Amino acid sequence: MRLQKRKGSVIIVVLVLITLASLLLARFMEDNSLELSMSMREVDRQRLRVEAMSELELALGVINEIRAIDLNKVHAPSQGFADPHAYIGIPPREGLEVKFEYEDESSKLPLSSMDKNGLIQLLYSLGLEQRDAERVSDALIAWTNKKYESIEEEATDATYQRAKLSFKPARRPLRSFEELRTIGVVKDFFFDEKGNETPLLTSFKECVSLYTFSDTNINTAPDALLYAQGLDERQVALIREKQTNMKQNIAGSPPYFRVTREVRTLIGGTAPLKGFDDEIHLMWIRVTVKEGQAKCRVNALVAIRDDVTFAGPVEDPSTVTAMDAKSTTGARTFSSNTKSSTTADGTASNNSSGTSTTSSGSTLSRRNTFITPGVILGTASSVSLGGRTTAQTINYPFRILAWSEDNGPPPTAK
Numbered sequence: 001m002r003l004q005k006r007k008g009s010v011i012i013v014v015l016v017l018i019t020l021a022s023l024l025l026a027r028f029m030e031d032n033s034l035e036l037s038m039s040m041r042e043v044d045r046q047r048l049r050v051e052a053m054s055e056l057e058l059a060l061g062v063i064n065e066i067r068a069i070d071l072n073k074v075h076a077p078s079q080g081f082a083d084p085h086a087y088i089g090i091p092p093r094e095g096l097e098v099k100f101e102y103e104d105e106s107s108k109l110p111l112s113s114m115d116k117n118g119l120i121q122l123l124y125s126l127g128l129e130q131r132d133a134e135r136v137s138d139a140l141i142a143w144t145n146k147k148y149e150s151i152e153e154e155a156t157d158a159t160y161q162r163a164k165l166s167f168k169p170a171r172r173p174l175r176s177f178e179e180l181r182t183i184g185v186v187k188d189f190f191f192d193e194k195g196n197e198t199p200l201l202t203s204f205k206e207c208v209s210l211y212t213f214s215d216t217n218i219n220t221a222p223d224a225l226l227y228a229q230g231l232d233e234r235q236v237a238l239i240r241e242k243q244t245n246m247k248q249n250i251a252g253s254p255p256y257f258r259v260t261r262e263v264r265t266l267i268g269g270t271a272p273l274k275g276f277d278d279e280i281h282l283m284w285i286r287v288t289v290k291e292g293q294a295k296c297r298v299n300a301l302v303a304i305r306d307d308v309t310f311a312g313p314v315e316d317p318s319t320v321t322a323m324d325a326k327s328t329t330g331a332r333t334f335s336s337n338t339k340s341s342t343t344a345d346g347t348a349s350n351n352s353s354g355t356s357t358t359s360s361g362s363t364l365s366r367r368n369t370f371i372t373p374g375v376i377l378g379t380a381s382s383v384s385l386g387g388r389t390t391a392q393t394i395n396y397p398f399r400i401l402a403w404s405e406d407n408g409p410p411p412t413a414k
Helices: 002-069 084-088 116-125 130-144 157-161 177-181 186-190 199-207 223-228 233-246 260-267
Strands: 097-104 282-291 294-303 332-336 354-358 363-365 374-376 383-385 388-390 393-395 399-406
Touching (some): 002 097, 130 186, 177 199, 186 199, 199 223, 223 233
Antiparallel strands (some): 097 282, 383 388
16 A cells, blocks of 8 residues: 555656656747747848848839930839839749839928928918918928028027027928927927827928929829919819829820920919929839748938938028028029038038038038949959959949838838
8 A cells, every 4th residue: 555655656756747847848949949030030131131122223223224215314103113023024033022112202392492481382281271371381481591580489599598408490401300399389280299290290291301302293293282382273183184094004105294394285384383393303212022921121212313402510500690581581502612512311421513502591412413423442443354444433323312121010001
């Protein structure tokens, strides 16, 4: 009897040890699986990052070829670069999913070039009452222009100085839409009580750009922008109807306006089309590659034309004199012989052939149109390879002004 009890105790101990060993082994396998999964995901991320950048280069190459064929102009993705793989006739490698997305930044109005009346018209077309549009425009102009004092108490220099953390107006064009949180009157309409963007700000950002370029592409301009520029409902309806008909791929008719004269003929010779043209100056290219569960997305803001500039650093507004913004808002002057330029992040470089000064007091670099910058490869002037001579520079067709990448979920659709 005692022997049987002892045998039973041994069995129980053995079972407990087996259970503990199983739990430890399971935990060990789980930890190793997690580490292995993370390592594999990092490898996939790096590999897909290279794939995404290669696909972006493909898109840029196709756009450059189409531009060279079509009178040195890029109008819209329907011109042929919407699907670069279909254009070249070579599909992506097996197992790789590729998606191209394009957003024409030059379908918007350059905010730094807009005067007070233009801002009022835009905000009114976005749904603000006339009085509110005037207040917001006045406060925004006072923030971006030199020697212009807002008539709104909340947006005066004195109010900013009385804040808990006193500050001065920037006196230069916006470099980020986040600056709007600081501007009196403006922040009340563009952000709610919790600090979230209002629908007005979302629509505003779809109509204005922080970059400066010569004209707005009428092929991709939104309705609110067309109304703000003086077109009426009948004229906008005619443009949309014509674009719909062009997208049906009628033989001999491209699905976009090739020259602005076509629009003027369509809606009337007196139509206010002074600030519009028919081509892309600046465009976001977004490439998403996916293989299995791994995904990578890269976003590049590409300057198709070289007349694109960004708000650069300026001198202390309290020490610089300037003409009154009331009389010069919206005007631009250009001077030559400068040696500095400003990149998209506000840093200085030495490759400019001129300087553009807007009424807001900021100095923006301006490159000679259609002059492609070179990328220095080495110090030698040339290298002979099999009878051929290689130059120091690569004539890269475009400038990339902004870049971001991620591997998370896609952004929420508008």
